[in-house]
Amino acid sequence: MPDATGVPVVRRRRRGRTTLLIATAAVLGLVAGTCAGFLVQADREPTELPSLSQPVVAQARGAGPEPLSAAQDRQVKTDGDLRKLLLNRPKGTKESDFAPGHDGWLDLADYAHQLSDSDDQFGALVGNEFRRAADTTWQVGDTYDVEIRLVQFRQEEKPAAEEWAGNWKVGGLRGWSLPGTGEGMVYVAAKPETEAGYLPVYRAEAHASRGDIAMEIWIYDSKPIPKKTIMDLARRQMERL
Structure with missing residues (x-):
């Protein structure tokens, strides 16, 4: 469940003492049974073994199912260059002056640094099996900024992307x-x-997930941001996942 900051926290349950006792009893029972088996076999006449030659089973004819193409296999898509799944920067825009990370990538420290209470968030990301994050930004004029992040989790223990989003x-x-x-x-x-001393700042956000990827979008402007603008941007980004 989330902690006080609303961030998912992983609590791993230790192996209980009862489980260890049961496992030990099972091993002792196996050893005792094996010894008894050896004693019974020692008093029996040897049994003739069957022939090692077996009939050859003919391979079934006909083509098997066609493998999925890279476009159909989502794992192929998401295990590749995550940056290619980000929306392209619109023509006529430039990269934001405050673009984080390096060459479109954010490592664990880069991403945690973007969050409030970054030390706590760093630990939460480790617990949630953070894998990697990709980021794109664009800016129009001096006041309109967009940032999109795709955050990927390993998800070996739980659906962390859905919880994070x-x-x-x-x-x-x-x-x-x-x-x-x-x-x-x-x-x-x-x-x-x-x-x-500063212009007013309006904000719009979008948070969603698909599979092992959490999507995050922010828009900032000095004037109100229409619902349609953030909705359309989020919809188009999710379609690429």
Whole structure:
């Protein structure tokens, strides 16, 4: 379950003492049974072994099922270059002045640094089996910024991507379900964040997951961001997963 910050926390259960006792009893029983078997076999006449030659089974004719193409096999897609699954930067835009990571990649430290309470988030990401993250940004003028992240988890113990996408703390924003994504949501701020000496900042977000990948989108602007803008961007990004 999530901790106080809303971040999923993995709690691994230790092997109980009862389990160890049962396992020990099973081993002792196996040893005793084996010894008894040897004593019984020692008093019996040897049994003639069957011939080693066996009839050859003819291989079934006909073609087997066709293997999935790279386009159909989602694992092939998501195990490749994760950056290629990100939406392309629109023409006429430039990379944001605050683009994180290196060459579109964010390692564990880079990604945790983007989150509040980064030390705690670093531990949560390790517990959730963080694998890698890819990022793209673009900017229009001086005030309109977009950032999209794809965060991939190993998921050997639990569906971490779904939990991660569903545990964002989004306060003061109105939310709507993102169609076709299960628990996916988009959020839009009705009021801007303000600070003396700076332009007002409106924010919109989207969080969803598919398989082992959590998607995160942020839009910032000095004027209100329409619901349709974040909804369309999130929908198009999810279609690429």
